[in-house]
Amino acid sequence: MSLEEQLSKLKTEFPELLEEKVRVEERRVLQPLPGAVEGRVVVRFAPNPDFYIHLGNARPAILCSEYAKMYKGKMILRFEDTDPRTKTPLREVYDAIREDLRWLGVVWHEEYIQSLRLNIYYDIAREMIRRGCAYVDLCGDEGKKLLSEGSYCPDRDRDPSWHLEQFDRMLEGAYDEGEAVVRVKTDPRHPNPSVRDWVALRIIDTTRYPHPIVGSKYIVWPTYNYAVSVDDHLMGVTHVIRGREHEVNTVKQLYVYNCMSWSPPVFVHIGRLKLEGFILSKSKIRELLSREPEKFLGYDDPRFGTIAALRRRGILPEAIRELILSVGAKETDATISWANLASINRKLLDPIADRIMYVNNPEELVYEGDCVDAEIPYHPERPEKRVIRLCRGDVIMVNKDDVKLGEVRLMGAVNVKLEGGRAIMTSRDLRYARERKLQIIQWVPKRDAVKLTIYKPEGLEMKKIEGYAENTLKAYKVDSKLQLVRFGFIRIDRVEEDGSYKAFLIHE
Template sequence: MNDDLRERIEREAEKHALINAVKHESDADVGAIMGPLMGENPEFREHGDEIPGIAGGVIAEINGLSHEERRERLGEIAPEELNELDSEDDEEEEILPDLPRADEYDQIRMRVAPNPNGPWHLGHARMPAVIGTYKELYDGWFCVRFDDTDPETKRPDLDAYDEILDAIEYLGFEPDETYLASDRVETYYEHARELIEAGGAYTCSCSGEEFSNLKNSGEACPHRDKDVETTREEFEAMVDGEYDSGEMVLRVKTDIEHKNPALRDFVAFRMVDTPHPREEASEYRCWPMLDFQSGIDDHLLGITHIIRGIDLQDSAKRQQFVYDYFGWEYPEVIHWGHVQIDAYDVKMSTSTIKELIDDGELDGWDDPRAPTLASVSRRGIRGDAITDAMVELGTSTSNVDLAMSSVYANNRDLVDDEADRYFFVREGTEVALTGDGPDEATPQRHPDHEDRGTREIPVGDAVVVEPEDLPDPEERVWLKGLGCVRYTRDAFQFTGDDIDAVREEGVDVIHWAPADESVPVRMRTPEGDVEGAAEPEFAETDADEVVQFERIGFARVDRHDDEESVAYYAHP
């Protein structure tokens, strides 16, 4: 890479990092700027392996600036970008595009259609966040429809139904109706019968390999021209469970010479030997495929707009064949790209997370290392913070990156005002105290709310501090809320200096905890558990309360046991 190209990358990285930092009023993040950086500069893509390293150096400098310094720098190098940020309206109407043909419908009706094969990971939050927001914008309607008609490959988890509804409530929404596809099997049978009578479907006993060879060569299945009566009889035998898995399917007649082989005579129903885990549906053996089931339901429920992944474009085309047979109008469809989330080592996949839990590598779905809604909720991150971040991604057909820093910035705005401050020392080093110092420290509970009063922290003969805060011999530090000390002969000696030592002489301010009366705390973080000591009053906090550990970050109080208190780290 030549010097000119490197300079261009540095300039563009600086611009996008400043935009990211100013917009979210937080530190910039390499992952968050890579998408727009590459999108605006496609010529950079061949150097994709080198760019994160170059951008990282630039971002480190930007993250050392204050918010006002970042704004000033952005105004120097890209004033139009700063003006755009200043003029942006944060209302969702500005972020989400208008729904197509929205004014042609009496009511906007949408659906969230999860497969309940496990609790939700973070990526799942995008659909209810956007659909729930559209409902609010258009005074519309949305339902949750559990597409649970695959008892084998994506076997439903009986607990997941309620867990998913709880997740949607956590994100800030309540569906107008809830449906289970496994309760509606008879409805799908009735429509299959109508389709057979219309000549739009046939039963097929070809093996998967046989049909695939025929399909790929554009040749009709030998069962395609079977008469309606035979198809009807064989379908009823499927419904009665007279065939084994793989022995018989019902296919929708499409165009056997269609340019896309995936659309040629697709399967509408198949036999499944594994009973459904729901007792109410356990007797069924003939199950609809998702494209058939979902297509029928979307029409019967009056869905006007569908949002689905761009990788599912063929679903709309398959369903259109069924709609044409019935003379129905297909809903408006918005296809979007996948959302990718940084900050996690664990793959964002239900099956992967489940496997890690089963193997004991994660404690459960709410393990702080898991990229799940249960996890971030237990960490004290509010659903609104996730919803707002997801809505900000819009509905682009391109894959989009969600930086957890934007979620953290949103949550910080929500919790900062109410979160009382406490001292928590990680893996502390005990240091004796000498000299004529106060017996008690009284730092404020919240710097912006004097009316909340102060905390009372007994001092004693020693304190614990974080190892990296221990100064060099004969250097001073300011124990926050207590006073100035000098580190001499392995002890802290009170100096009697006033606050000017900090303001004018640059003495570092550090947090601490009393050695004798501190509270043992285990803080669970995405990087692993951290043990330490907190000031005594932390033991009086309530479970679910969000606090700020000074100089560390926000955390949710989980519980207080006899041996220790447990908190879950949220973010800086």
Template structure:
């Protein structure tokens, strides 16, 4: 079967629609389904359709997202409208249950034992966006009362505040849990007086045996007066580490062992990294207790937390019941798995950094906000990425490519273009005269101006391009000249006067290049470092994101006399 022009147009429009919808090269199977649904007469020859589709996808893959959208608007504007109609309900966040305009109070409560990760960013963005939606109050609360297992990092407090500022979100209130020990002690004392909490001296393994057997430990029925006496001794430091635990009295026969008489305070004679706290306290509140008190004291109306913390809510509900408080409306969401990073934890990353496996918390191989900021990912791209993920109980498995697609939309129109040659090989153009090449800073915005590259008769090109050459090959040195290869060893060429039409017919490759007096550039990225030579103009782009042609978007991180360092963002 020979496909008609109309058939080819149908394949093309659905291929472009698929590319625009997902922000990446068209997926042949999905496009095939659309085509066969609209053109049932083609079902008799799927091979012909598949071959035509393969060729069209190959061409579309060479273009950028802006071109895809422009092309689809031209050939099938109705499909653009269909995408917009379909996407509109999915944008933003679903309404909060029971939310009232002006009365919503939400919080993001990190443990500052390291900087914000991409997982943290989800909580930062979604909570702040909900508060903005309802004109409410947003609180950043540092849950920093664990001096031992998840010991806070002093620098991490400022890192979080800096990341919030970068995201364009300023919390209405910042609370440090470690400042509020007297508040927690007061509530603990009240619970003891009510007979709802007691001091337990059982060793951990012994208490577990009682708990698993649904039996009370020997200290559970101690009088409030005696418990208060033990509590004061705990606060005074008269007991040793782990010698006594204050427990919340629940249902000792509850079907879930995790809810039976859970621990609220423990003894650890350790200093806190914040100098204001230091060695002031020896009795430390556990997270479920401190969090329960704080959510009430700060007037939380809504909480979003991981579904793995459902037990926390059940434990905290006992405190709320004892004091007659109303528990905030809670939404749970599933875990987020990012393909490129696998499973990670802040404590694991911290150990790896201390062992020298990474250069620091902003190493481009790490899933931290500091790392992706350094790579040139824009705050707006991260916000869109997190909001699009939504809030649901289902675990989410995503790729960084989705974030890169969002970022590409933002940086592609603003990033100046430059040549960067990795694994450089010298090419002599035997009949070239010294000249100054003018190349646009941006291919579609010539009002931005041109970069001037002084070049003589020798340039550097990528070794990858050299591997594909043979004597007689015609290639185009982008924005410079057409050449014909005359020798491979040494690599030489002569200027070719081939016409533009002949150049296209020969499907001559267009490659980038740099003059011999280019600057040393090191590109740092998730896959490791790449050294090469770049245009001198790159040095003027400090702290800006640029596109190295045929390589990718990079942020210029530092410029020194001997070397310029760029951080790779994405293709």
């Protein structure tokens, strides 16, 4: 049938099919969580407290808390601090993470610290050994080598009672690092060598590498895959939302569920989130901080992508939340452009940020004209105003580029001609300025100008902009977010002893 024939047939037999379908109003909602039942959903965010969290970590954290809310479920915060040797947890980071999460609006109902639960992991390990699906491997490096060849340490075939004994000896300290490990029986010929009888518990010499919470109390430590499986089950987690890098870990963890006859949760793997032009990687930030400590302000330096850095720059938590929800729980990686985040933030900030005048690259001019009381609203949508008096002989500062414009209107005040170091009043009338399409420029009286230095992060550099704000700035404290007219939004970072201000440019 040709298209024409089809159409005419439809027209006569099924005319209703040809009616325009009305597009359903599109709403940005998180896609449903597979298998989720209202009131039954338990999710968790499980960071390693070895460093401060960044925007990439915020993705699973916010998604989890959003899903918990959506399904009237429960959210768990769990610190995964089971490696005091290579990923040594930092004492101060536990609290920093809690603070970052609270700031982001993440609500959690239960909290756990894995280093405080070691006895639980030991108990389950004994049960797994009894069931014959875990064993103690005393072969050391040889055991690793045998597995890589598709074989295994001969200890594997011994009776569970022998392994139970050896496990107790491990706990008593009879073995050193590397001499004994507990492995989960999987498939010694699994195509992925890391899956083959993976290590569930190993020995870490905590006299050399003390743990910030439990010191040197324990020497047998669970690995990530083992502790996670046990905890997710014991804590009743129904949905594991984590990065794609954990896909293989899911395969490994399923062996624990299988051995213990537990029913596994639903695993959702999401892509990585990057922020264009910013460093998110924990190790990279640490490296820069230790290599060039004088160049950076700390882990919350706005050139980094940590949550603390975004906060210090002046990004609002709602903006981060909105961004992450708009990206959703997709499996693909996403590189967010700064312009995108800035645009969301600007829309949130615009209705609440007061406007004040600021001049960088200033040129001083002497005002010649009538005395005027310039009444300038703090915000175009609100009636409150401040008054700035301008009289003959006053020195004002305006941007050098604006001086080139010739005749301009000083915002809120008068129209002036700028020439020869003078600002000569031509008229007070706003209509006059409109008719002549005069540029309206910001200006600052020199008598009580406040020195304001603005720092603008650009890649690994920090651009410094010096200038002066009107005296009104003095009313604002650290952390205030303002819009400098015709310049951009800033967050006040510091007020110096001499009364000068330091701020970060959030965005234009």
